[in-house]
Amino acid sequence: AQSVTQLGSHVSVSEGALVLLRCNYSSSVPPYLFWYVQYPNQGLQLLLKYTTGATLVKGINGFEAEFKKSETSFHLTKPSAHMSDAAEYFCAVSFPIYNQGGKLIFGQGTELSVKP
Amino acid sequence: KAGVTQTPRYLIKTRGQQVTLSCSPISGHRSVSWYQQTPGQGLQFLFEYFSETQRNKGNFPGRFSGRQFSNSRSEMNVSTLELGDSALYLCASSVGQGTARGNTEAFFGQGTRLTVV
Numbered sequence: 001a002q003s004v005t006q007l008g009s010h011v012s013v014s015e016g017a018l019v020l021l022r023c024n025y026s027s028s029v030p031p032y033l034f035w036y037v038q039y040p041n042q043g044l045q046l047l048l049k050y051t052t053g054a055t056l057v058k059g060i061n062g063f064e065a066e067f068k069k070s071e072t073s074f075h076l077t078k079p080s081a082h083m084s085d086a087a088e089y090f091c092a093v094s095f096p097i098y099n100q101g102g103k104l105i106f107g108q109g110t111e112l113s114v115k116p
Numbered sequence: 117k118a119g120v121t122q123t124p125r126y127l128i129k130t131r132g133q134q135v136t137l138s139c140s141p142i143s144g145h146r147s148v149s150w151y152q153q154t155p156g157q158g159l160q161f162l163f164e165y166f167s168e169t170q171r172n173k174g175n176f177p178g179r180f181s182g183r184q185f186s187n188s189r190s191e192m193n194v195s196t197l198e199l200g201d202s203a204l205y206l207c208a209s210s211v212g213q214g215t216a217r218g219n220t221e222a223f224f225g226q227g228t229r230l231t232v233v
Binding site for chain 2: 036041042043044045046049090092102103104105106107108109
């Protein structure tokens with residue numbers, strides 16, 4: 001069965017420090033991979049996605065993620081945290097299977113706190 | 117270009133009642149998906165509609181249903197509400213593809229927060 005696991009429900013970093021949010025997936029077929037961010041009382045905003053091609057993907061707001069097939073991972077990083085990065089982050093997958101593409105499977109989310 | 121619009125934003129209902137939530141996708145988008153978000157279960161897929169047809173369905177009871185109109189607007193309905201149905205319901209739209217290959221970006225609305233008392 002396909003699933004997504006985000007390690008750490010809460011991550012706290014200091015402003016200016018490296019942000020690392022972990023995501024591993026389980027799938028019998030190569031998935032498409034996404035990171036979304038959610039601010040309080042808001043919907044989800046796409047940060048970045050991997051479908052095919054270069055495994056290092058750059059997104060908005062200075063975030064990037066690397067798809068590592070051998071490790072079934074898609075960790076999200078940002079070199080220097082900003083106070084405005086405080087939010088909840090979700091890793092998600094979808095699959096290039098007929099009629100399954102419109103379904104996203106989400107991880108449980110990681111709440112990022114940024115300390116001044 | 118207007119984003120995904122969900123109405124209403126907040127709703128309070130009593131156990132046993134039914135509720136209808138509305139979602140207007142981005143203009144030109146043909147696929148609409150619905151998700152339920154709760155603190156305990158996280159984000160769970162409810163169903164997806166493409167060109168007025170339900171293309172995929174999550175693991176929810178039959179009390180949860182939906183439909184899509186010819187203008188791609190979608191509604192979801194929950195009948196016989198239970199306390200556990202209290203959640204943020206999110207709608208997402210995407211351009212959609214005939215075979216749903218899954219590599220198109222889904223744009224989310226702000227959600228409807230349903231409270232069942």
